[in-house]
Amino acid sequence: MSRLSFFYILMVFVITGCQSKSHLSKVVTIPNTHIELFHSKTNGDYKVTIYTPNKPTPDGGWPIIYLLDGDSYFLATKQIITNQTCERCIIQEGIIVAIDYFNQTRRDVDFLPKPENYVFEVLPNKQINLASRYGGADAFYDFLTQELKPEIEKRYVINPNQQAIFGHSYGGLFNLYIFLTKPVVFNTYVISSPSLWFSDGYMFSVLSKYLLSHQHSLNQPVNLLISVGGAEQSLLPVEQALPEQQRKLLLKHRQNRKMVDYAKQLFTRLKQAKLNQLAISYKVYPEQSHKTAAIIALQDSIQLNFKVK
Template sequence: MQRLFLINLFAFLLLTACQANSSKFNPLVIQNVSVERFHSKYIGDYKITIYSPNKPIPKDGWPIIYLLDGDSYFLTANNILTTQTCERCIIQDGIIVAIDYFGESRRALDDLPKPEVYTLEVLPNKEINFPKQYGGADAFFSFISQELKPAMEKRFAINPHKQSIFGHSYGGLFALYCFFTKPPVFNTYVVSSPSLWFSGGYLFDTLDQFIKNPNSHVLKQPTNLLISVGGSEQSLSEVEKSLSKIKQEELLKHRQNRKMVDSITKLFEKLKQANISNLRLSYVVYPNQTHKTSAMIALQDGIQIGFQR
């Protein structure tokens, strides 16, 4: 009996070792992808994940997309390009540059602008939502426009008319802030569920200044601005209706306070009425999608616009 036990124990240990070795020596490898540390003289180090096609360079150069919160969206963007590009496909292959961090995230600092007076948000549980750090959006834009983009354009043959940026939530707010306040350095801005509730709707003041500025109404080249939001971001999804009544009430109150759908619709209407020359403006409400799920659909739509043949 003892001998049988030892044999079984040996077999178990051998199988475990094989599984460990299999896992150890067969990591997931994504072709044509590199992960690099990029140092910014403005605000420290960034984790930059890059996909570049191993194919002949197109005559006009590669389209490129910069992803904010890059670790969350790189694999989806990479999958779109590697499975949906072909001679008869809507989109062509191109470059992905995903921006993120080694260690602790600085997304609130980087994505959020600095209002002269910050308006606090009171959550349904009476707690105050106040980011530990914010106000670095101008420096973050300088990093992207003056350091990262030139480095990518030096390394790769980039199509100057097919450069995109994608941002969701805080990232969507940042992309809009840049569009309203900075020289246009992208041809396509993919704005997914922007956090317009930030500081009591601060970005609407920025929008009003943008509209009042006559120079804002003339874009030198056609520019795509795709704004989107999930249809359930101001209500409850069908799955959430199975939660406890207390949880449902808390979620619903929080979402109705932020008014994501109403606010983003209002922003779109203001932009539409401004009738900005060369602006290709579009707005999509994704039915039954939440704040989290809407981002992936927006990314798909954004790539189809920015990487269109």
């Protein structure tokens, strides 16, 4: 068995519902889905959930989307793809590869880059938000592109022009980081509510270097979707009823992080650069929080990447 082999396969992805009186359970399987433990030679073990349509491979190969924080978004992605495809629909089915962890999450170290001078965050209550683990984004990119992606492409015929990666929050920051610092290997990069506050706006210095050194062209067409929830820098109506001190601290925290302002600034600078072959879009989802904005961004990314050609 090679170093890139899978140790074992969990063939059934289950949802169990318990009946309190009878103590009986009903197991529901998700068709055409399996979970695998993928052992990375450098990064350790990953939980990878894969959905493949039970249909012949289309001409040109399958569209595919890689999901960061895969457990959070796999079911929604599967439902969107399978429920919104038909003979006259605008999207077609494709493959889903959802990446997560079996045990303790490593998303902080995997998704966050390593600034030369890391700046911790001071919260409104004067406490320090210091990431205990960070700086593994380069290694995680290598895992994606040198181990996981090649293995998927050995198994399935993938459309080279319909490959997307979805990331939200830290995942959105990661997608921006690899777009700015690595060779382009995806056609669509989804940057949903990126944590641009990380290390005092570190990614804007990365962006400046990219724009200074880049030749204002890409080696292939790329879609860049930047989005944010409209309420990520303010309070939701339900939060207005919180105790005054709690409400003030929460509002100050969101204002300090500047989620909406930073996302708009990112879009503006990239748009003004007029990079050839870059199709960039920016969406603010009204009245959506940091958590709820992700699903709408997911819907938009699926409609773009799985669009019938």
